[in-house]
Amino acid sequence: MSDTETLLRQVEAATTATDLFGPPSADSGARRRARRTFRVLALRLHPDRLAAAAPGTDRDRAAAAFAKATELHEAWGREAEGDTTDALRGQRGTYPVGPLVARGTVANLHAVPGQDAVVKIARRPASSRFVRNEREALQALQDFTDRPGNGWLAPYFPRLIDTATVGSPTERREANVLGSLGRADGFYSLAHVRQAAPEGLDGRDWAWMQRRLLRALAGAHAAGLVHGAVLPENVLIHPLEHGVVLAGWSFATRPGRPAEGRVASQAAAYPPEASTGVLTPASDVFMLGALGLTLLRPEERAQRRFAEGCMQAAPAMRPRAADLLEEYDDLLDRLYGARRFRPFAVAV
Template structure:
């Protein structure tokens, strides 16, 4: 199974502060104290922690990328708030947030660094490296229906603080659209173009397009705002290799809000700015000790709606993880993004994702989750590693990890007394090892959750949720 790169957290670092320092290679701390010292006391930047992002005459680029990823994973394991001693979690959370900011900066620098030699290699050697990000600006891509899209600057979801699909792809603003009928184009576009960083991951971009088409065709339109809108798909040539054709998806810019449950209302479809959205990872980083369960409740409910919407259309998301769930704090909206890891266990129209399907039958790759997100490999339920087609219980387990993580720990057994015991037991039941023992219907689980929350907190009422202002 392919292993895409680690999921990226928000932020950006600086290269300048490390430019003059010698770079023997990535740092390899062995304790939380060492990580905190490097990040918070010495204030090292991404170049000092992970090594230079640009290729060097005396360095194997693939080996340098592997060493940088290994260093990031080791430091993330040491500094993650979930594994830090209780009294040190706030300090660990600050170090972890800084680490992920610097890793984001290193990834961006590596993606835009010019390759040496005839051809570079992408992450983990999967294919040609992504070309300079700036070099794509001004490219004109023609979609399946004939519309022409001019590629603009790089676009980061969640207000530039996180790119919600940055394990394998880069998002670009569409600067101009010329429709297929030849009418005058417009410079005002609410679209982005998603291009995999490595040509070897173009199949994942195609998988996302197939999933979004199926959702639009077979899904309940009342809940369509819970997922991105596929505007168009593109095939284009890039580089000098003859016949090298790349894929890209044109997606609607996130600006709408997902409808509230159970019935949509026009107020909740009002447009918001794209930078009004944050990822669940950002929400958790803003509250290192965990969010209030009353705030998590609406995120949990909406996440089950998004999953239930997809399952009724026959699509399993396959990677319900903190960076792939965007929320609108003020309006309580939610969008489940990055469908590159999705699967369709049964391609028949009218088929739903429910009870764990049997692994037998035709060996159709689209029935299985194609790849793991490396940074969250231990979050996946066992059936994914066994290469079994996913059932509803697979996405439900991943969503339950997200909820538990928001509350303070990805393991419900480690949640503190601030989380009511019935909620801890509810989450534990969604994370049992065997898929046959877990819930297999997101809509039915939502009804059970509503009943549980009603017993604990009483009738539902709107509770404002705010993200603290970032420190200067």
């Protein structure tokens, strides 16, 4: 029996990812072994390599086996990146780790059954620094909103409930326990909104979202933070209550410091200084402008001009978020007159 035939039969007989790649694990050695196994399968079974690897082997059979191996390898990776711990022991309590509810840039979010919370766990030990960074940023925001007169800003930011460390001594990963802000709670990301409304948003709907985002950014800047990733997936809205939460603080930094990280797939949303220098509150203002251009309908010319005004190449030329609040309200008054509640629905 040829090596290719042996591999074909192994893949065809597999019913789970473990059958091919071993038990899913965050351990770096297990990851390397799984990658090596998949490379061997790809070299032998990929339709483009089949003629050289095993002349005469049925191409359709090999293609089906390769597709199955790819799917199982991806499933192995997703499970390995999650946390298999039944319960997470934090500084203040213990939290059952439920199903995966979201996959962020550097961490996975799991439900906490029976509690209004989610567990955010770094997928790899190297990503733990971003989870720690988010932890520090959220604590700074909480300290700021706890001050007299600032409490009204608290709903604009995620709530840090607890912190923990998971994994083996050689593969430690940081975790944060956050207040739940998922679809079960009525929240949707602007990434979902963009998918649900590919034609773009009516300016009247974007108006209440941007007004609240301006407040959130003004509050963060007053607390001495730069968010650094004002992207669709990091802005959560509650359509029924017109709530807005600025999430995704893993890459936050202090003014005058370099970015902690970037989402490479959304390079166009970042200001020029993000790749060559340091970030300031003006960097967040640029990204808010880019967000508006991404979400608004093309015919919303006045609001799109407002967004473009936030995107001056030189940071010193961009307005402050706090100053934009009054300017934006004046624009809305001219465009729409007296304010009235406008229902907003998101297609699931």
